[in-house]
Amino acid sequence: MYRQGAGDFKYYVGINSLAQIATRHDRVCVLNILGGESSEVTPVGHAWSGGNVVFGTSPGRRGQVLETPIGNIPVYNSVREGLDDGHRFNCGVVYLPPAAARDGVAELIRVNPELKKIFIITEKIAVHDAREIRAMGQQHGIDIFGANCLGVADAWNQVRIGGALGGDNPSDTLRRGSIAVLSNSGGFTTTIAQYLRMAGWGTTTLVSSGKDVYIHYAAPEFAFALANDARSKAAVLYCEPGGYYERDAEFTKPVVACVVGRWKSKLTRAVGHAGAMAGGEDDAAAKERWFMDKFGVDGIYTPERPVFSAKGAVVTNIAHIPAALTAVMRANATLPDFEPEGTMELKPWFGSGMGLSLPPQLDVPVVEAMAPYGSQIAALAKQVGAVFPRASMKDTSGASQLDPATQVASLHGMRVLDAAGLPLEANVALALLHEPGGDNDRKLVAVAVGACLNLHGDPALAAAEAARAAGSAPNAVLAAALTIAGPRRAETARNIAAAFVERFAAAGLRDALSADFDCSALADDAEFTALVRAPSADARAEAMLAGLAARGAQSAFVRFLQQLDGPVSADAVLAAITTTLGWGPLMRKRVSRLTVECLPWWMQLIGAMIGASAPAAAHEAGSFCGVGEAELLGEASLTELACRALLGRAPAEADLFALQTLIGIMLTNGPGTISAQGAKGAVSADGPEVPQRVQLNKALVGFLSHTGYAHGGNGFEGVQFLIEQFRDTGLDDPAAANGIDVAALARRCAEDYANYKAARRAAGSAELRKIPGVNHPVFKDRPVNLDPREVFIRELMSARGEANVFHDFYHALVHALHEAGVSRTVYCVNIDAVIAALLLRLTWQPWRAGEVGEAALESAAFTLFLYARMLGCAAEIDDHLNRGRNMDTRTPASKCRFVS
């Protein structure tokens, strides 16, 4: 059943000395070399060992290579192919999945007559296979290590075979010394070596034995090889319950045995290591006793009660290993291999009590970490902003979500209903910075976007105008303008923003509004200041600075620009404004650095979009929609300017409220909407994994191209319906509906509809025209139904004392429909009705006066939707840019259908 090898074991053992386990002469073949684990750890081991892997296998991948720092390792389909190609090896490493490990061992043994050692890294191998593996190794005289181990390493030979002992930088842990290690735990093999090193002990050979039921290279043969290894003066064993391996080991050199798992006898099932489950006489207590008998001691070594002999000591805590070893070795008149490299006491690398009063034993001060970690932590401190994991973002969003119960969407955690109460500036901040910001932020947004509204002399305006003249819908008109606002236009401001983040973070700025932050050192940074300076006075920059001053906006960045001698560019002012906006969220890791660097471009795009929605005639040198530059930058709100662009007139207070409310409610409807899908698809196609290449303007075009008469333009249906109802009423002011009997109007409408319905029925038609703005698939089935979004807006309006006859009409209508027998229950007035009522409220008077036609009304309704969704989609685009993967929105062919 076995061949006699070294020693007088009742089974085959080939290794005579620990020095033979991992040598510089060993040549290695790795099975499944391109697998997930191997492809990470094999290159490290190969490089550290001077290139010991001759080839690897991976069926079907012949011709590929595994790249390593010291050259490529060839890959073959099978072991035979590698040998046929002239490679020779004596060590096989198995990284195959559990079901294939046994066959891999058979392949190695049968195909290569020169094989001497196999290292099995695979875990969860069936006991069935393990017993056959054992038998094969015994029959053919092969030493097997593992399975479920992390291979072996030799600190003297600087060789590691299989697995990952020492981690990604083995020399950090494995320092040449006099102690051999045998451990049931792969992780602890490295940890113990680390602990020993801190106490001045280096290592010789380290064997991670694994802890399956079958341990192929175990304590008895380790003890034998330890005795024959002149380099090793002593050994550390780490043992878990289960198995009689340690009992049968005969040690001739001092040993510290760490036996753990007394507590595990309470468990009824193995956790972690399959074999670490004591069946009876091989539990942790038994193992402690075996070692105590071997060492002639009567207790466990602890710092309080150091029990040891010259033969060894037993510990139950790996932290006690170094002290126990030092004590045992002193009894053998042997000093540590080198000066201790540190202590094992508590050294927090990071910590905070969050302002709580902690007791002294918990309030351990944070210390500087050992090299090289200390410098890594210092570098980490320089890293600002959030880092989001990349994943497929198809139909997924980190920005918006729709609550299925209430049908209320939210953007960055804020319900659109709440967003409806915020000015446009705050919703710009919400979309891009994940929070609506404060008063100062609104001033900054107003100037940044305001400065980009006027497109006088800009080809983007000509493009928009040409598209409009050709009969394009508002979305296509705006898209024409945006295609021209490409990356190069934003490049300088973006670079300046990046430099601001870099320099001011390094300088330790925490509060971007700080009035006393000392930036004089940055002013001496010639490279930096060259970036922000303008060759001559930049009128636009000056106007923006004046606007900021007029509004009393605070910014450490702007202050820095103002402190410089000489003129600065408009790009620099824009970047200073946006970096101020982004600084708080960036420092709180709410947004990424990428997002903050993109902000100047976003301001340009938002400005261009609102700007281009106004006809070319509204853009004049020095004024936009009749508002002069000084007022535009120093006073006007963005809501007001958008209102002017949309309506072509100075808005009244109620108009502003309607516009603001509409923009808030229509911000988003979750990532599933067509507009969001278009925006996300555009980012996905550019490839967000290289975010610098993603064209934000094109992404907005993606959103625009995914809106249309059915999605976005449909707000007009409700408007049309209301016009029909009110056309002949002589209504002048929708806010003061004097003399109009809304209830009667609603009754008439309901009766008309009931008659229409009856007629259709009589004609046998199932297709019924629906009344826009009433009923909802979720909010139904109650005697009286309410759409919570509509309720919210109604309450908001009544709190402000706002009246809207169209809205009132809708309420009368749902009751009238019920009374007329059209509906079983009282339908809800849905959110579309609210939108239509508000829209018509905005445009009723010019329409009545004959100043605008129905086409213009429709265009205004559509454009307003685009304003709102522009912000929602900007949030989606920025989110996808930060989190998405290249082409992640595609649908696999298998899920696509063909119809004929």
Added chain:
Amino acid sequence: MNVNGMKYGAHLLRFADFPTPEILGSDASEEEIRDLIERHGAVFVKPVFKGGVGKKGKAGLIGRAKDLKTALAEKERLYFVEHRHGNQVSKSNGVTFEAAVPAEHEIYFSITDSTEFRAPTMTLTHMGGMDIEELDKSLVARVPFDPLTGLKAFVVANALADIGAPKQVISPLVQHLPRLWELYHDFGMTTLELNPIRMRPDRRGRLTPVACDFKCGFDRDDPRWHRLNLPLHLFATDYSDFEQEINQLRTHQGQSDVYVINEGGTILAPTFGGGANSLVTEMLGDDAIISSDFGGNPPYEKMKTVASICFKHWLRQSNVLFIIGGKSNNTDIFETFRAMSDALREHFASHGPTPLYVVAGRGGPNLVRGLGVLRDTCEALGLPYRLFGFDSAMSEVVDYAREANEWMKAGGRDAVAQRLRIAPAASAA
């Protein structure tokens, strides 16, 4: 994953054509039981336990009946009987009625993988029916054999000769016992024990071995047992809902082993590595809620799912979230910590904040980035924390976590709750 008793044992032994006594289940009618008693003279009434349960005979949990009345009385006694063996408490659910097998000889037979021989090993004695540990070693044969050829007839014959077994039992055992190897090896078992096998004489005095009790253990990592079509509920009692949820993620890439230690514990300790698991469960004792090993370089998604499940089940009652492992060789600390941090953040977002002290001790690739992510998460969520590298002794870090737990119990939890602006009532552990 153990099966014991003849209810399923008889079913399994059929795969090896090994004779068993006639058996009736709990649902047997009185006529059937009376008939069985009449034909065999007596029946054994045995409780049906799930899992591995030993020493039933010693505990008086095997009833013997020679008439229907006694049989029914025993059924009533044993149907839901509780049995304590070591740390395990099992509750029976049902009984079997097993025909008595009159015999002169009782045999003990088992196959298991011995760590002494590092081979499958047969244990055999003709002095069966009693505790094998109590027998003189010369009467017990323990024989390792080659798994590539299996348990051969000559191995059995030699063993029986060595222990001086009576001549008449040798031939039938040599014929029947080797078949059990097929059952053991081909269906993913790690132990198989028949005790006693009673040698039933036929009319001509020839003996047939009849297995009168059955125990086996299956290897969780070996899918071969699926071939037996055993009902899954047989093993289901081993696992809590939480464990089952985690076990569904069990693949060879990345461990996901968990065991609920104390449902009332207050330290939630996701642990990395089998070694760390042993150390940590040992030191935390009953403060720990679970014993776990999530090492083996789990990918981000899996780690996040595992962490989410842990948080869902246990975070509310936890005082300390304690992430602990040694200096990892391969497990990417950034990936695993990022996954756990994201899961924590999401848990707070969906379930609301809960007072927590975060302690971590770890080493390995991308360590600083990993700890950095956890720090950022704690800062963002407003949780007190201390994060240690591998240069602090793991046991010291465990002690720190215990100190934190004590402080949380003694008013710290309320203080953290206040910091998080949540009502103390909602924070009660």
